[in-house]
Amino acid sequence: MAEAGHLVDEGTATALFLATVLHRPLLIEGEPGVGKTSVAKALATTLDTPLIRLQCYEGLTANEALYEWNYQRQLLAIRLIEARSENLTDADLFTEEFLQDRPLLRAVRHDGPVPPVLLIDEIDRADDEFEALLFEFLGEAAISIPELGTFTAARPPVVVLTSNRSRELHDALRRRCLYHWIDFPTPERATEILRRSVPAANEPLIASAVDFIGRARELDLDKRPGMAEAIDWVSALTALQVTRLVRTDVVRTLSTIAKSPDDHATVTQALEGLGYPRTTGGQPAAR
Structure with missing residues (x-):
């Protein structure tokens, strides 16, 4: 596998x-x-x-x-029988010839x-x-x-x-x-899955993403992010050439893991508690 x-x-x-x-x-x-x-x-x-x-x-x-019957072919067969003036009652329209798998x-x-x-x-x-x-x-x-x-x-x-x-x-x-x-995989398995699924992502980004997803799943969300969302998120971050996760990158890619307006708002409001405060010394916080 x-x-x-x-x-x-x-x-x-x-x-x-x-x-x-x-x-x-x-x-x-x-x-x-x-x-x-x-x-x-x-x-x-x-x-x-x-x-x-x-x-x-x-x-x-x-x-x-x-299964279903190919009604168009059956109708065509009926018309051919009628054109040949043959007895329609002798026709078998329910054979494998007319069967659609x-x-x-x-x-x-x-x-x-x-x-x-x-x-x-x-x-x-x-x-x-x-x-x-x-x-x-x-x-x-x-x-x-x-x-x-x-x-x-x-x-x-x-x-x-x-x-x-x-x-x-x-x-x-x-x-x-x-x-x-x-079950949702353990952090170790989630890390390995992301390594294989997004080979271009570096280790610090994967580690930060796994930690973030694990914490986000503890929030009161309509749909908790799964591995499919985690893979999409890390793929998006990598496409944006992100190598070190910061708050601004989380916010601009949040649509990959939060799939409703309420979940988007909940995660955004929880960013500070998730370890991504608005600023740190004038710069976006990084993990």
């Missing part, structure tokens, strides 16, 4: 390993920005296999996630030597009803299509589901999955 550009701790690595060898879906939860999605991407790179992604949202339907069916029908990694991202954003559609797939790596029968994966895909816990998931879904929680 490190060679694929993603650092994982032993717990995450073990969960991913068990998901691949036991052929069980893995449900990963954690705060936004801790790297849940990037874990699946890095796993696909590590296994040298395609990543198939299903981004969940409210109102997601079975047609968008499992969506992410779940594409994962089941993948015929490569290595099963794909299927990322079902932010499952908590989908409706409760959509979860029920997943039960057969998660339990049996299969999808039933009334007109064609059941498609079962020859090699079950490696399924990774992510959730930000915006709502509780069904117990039936949890029972079908292995489970892992990703």
Whole structure:
């Protein structure tokens, strides 16, 4: 995973390993920005296999996630039959010729030597009803299509589901999955992640950024900054050729870590307590 550009701790690595060898879906939860999605991407790179992604949202339907029929091709087939004056009742418009694979069916029908990694991202954003559609797939790596029968994966895909816990998931879904929680990394791991993610940043800047992010996460914020925000912040500071963090640089790049007006104001008001007073001897304070 490190060679694929993603650092994982032993717990995450073990969960991913068990998901691949036991052929069980893995449900990963954690705060936004801790790297849940990037874990699946890095796993696909590590296994040298395609990543198939299903981004969940409210109102997601079975047609968008499992499969749907190519209505345009069906309509064209009907017109050709009519043009040939053939009996329309003898036409079979529900064959594989007219079937369109969506992410779940594409994962089941993948015929490569290595099963794909299927990322079902932010499952908590989908409706409760959509979860029920997943039960057969998660339990049996299969999808039933009334007109064609059941498609079962020859090699079950490696399924990774992510959730930000915006709502509780069904117990039936949890029972079908292995489970892992990703915490915000320790300062040591956060430092190493930033070194790898922003190699142009120098050590004093990384150390100051890690310390600042850790302190900012203790504030009463609507959305605490995660590693994604930390990487964006250090990348922005490096692009501005900042090598030593001072208050003015914090203020002008605060939009990378504070994602609402209230959070921006809260962090700005707390800068002095975070170790960045307005001035020190006429100059911006530095750490």
